[in-house]
Amino acid sequence: MAGALILSMLALPAQAHFLSIYTPETNLSAPTTAPVELIFWHPLSGGHVMDMGGMPEEFFMVHRGERVDLMDRLEEIAFESAGASGQAYTADVEFRSSGDYILTAIPAPYLEETEDIYIQQLTKAYVNRGQLPTDWAEPVGLPTEILPLSRPYNQVVGGTFTGQVLREGEPAGGVEIEVEYIAATPDPATHSAGDAVIGEPPGGTIALIADENGYFTFGIPRAGWWGFAALGSGPVTEHEGKELSQDAVIWITAVDWQ
Secondary structure: OOOOOOEHHHEEEEOOEEEEOOOOOOOEEEOOEEEEEEEEOOOOOOOOOOOOOOOOOOOEEOOOOEEEEEEHHOEEEEEEEEOOEEEEEEEEEOOOOOOOEEEEEOOOOOOEEOOOOEEEEEEEEEEOOOOOOOOOOOOOOOOOOEEEEEOOOEEEEEOEEEEEEOOOOOOOOOOEEEEEEEEEEEEEOOOOEEOOOOOOOOOOOOEEEOOOOOOEEOOOOOOEEEEEEEEEOOOOOOOOOOEEEEEEEEEEEEOOOO
């Protein structure tokens, strides 16, 4: 994929907003019911948690090509991080048969008052059961989404992750992508995050620019959860008379290979 990337470290504001779909384990060996939390926050710093502004518009998973609605499993919670709390959601989700599970959330637009714009992050995360790959390389049909080109649940530290930004199923070129790391790990038992284990990178938020075909690549420096947000990649640009940044977000997990 020659010329597939343009990488840059941009001096963007620290504390990027990210919707997380978090569950403790993404590679399961046995049938499991696990907690899944939807948190709109600053996961790198373990900082401010934003209220999600009501129930998501959609919450579902795709498994072996079948879409399973999860809206009726959501329970509103107060999630605490860095001594403050915000409205979030939790659900107990069953991962029974082998294969991939693509967890997907479409939240209600969030008004960022400091910028006077709305943000809506169409977000995906991945769980695998039994080491059987099934769905991970397929889109789920969102207005905008990031399609992984390498398995998103067994990335290796020192390797690279490549994704493609799509808008209405077609490549979205030249989109800016913010990169985030969950440095303050959520605890579903207490609905809270611990202390951040690393600080902000020099220069602020890491950012990439997708090439003309929507491709981007990132070298993975650390184990854990990594998030990528394609800013304004969606087709909808206005909500209630204000600008809307409709972002595609994908979360992947990486491990140290020992």
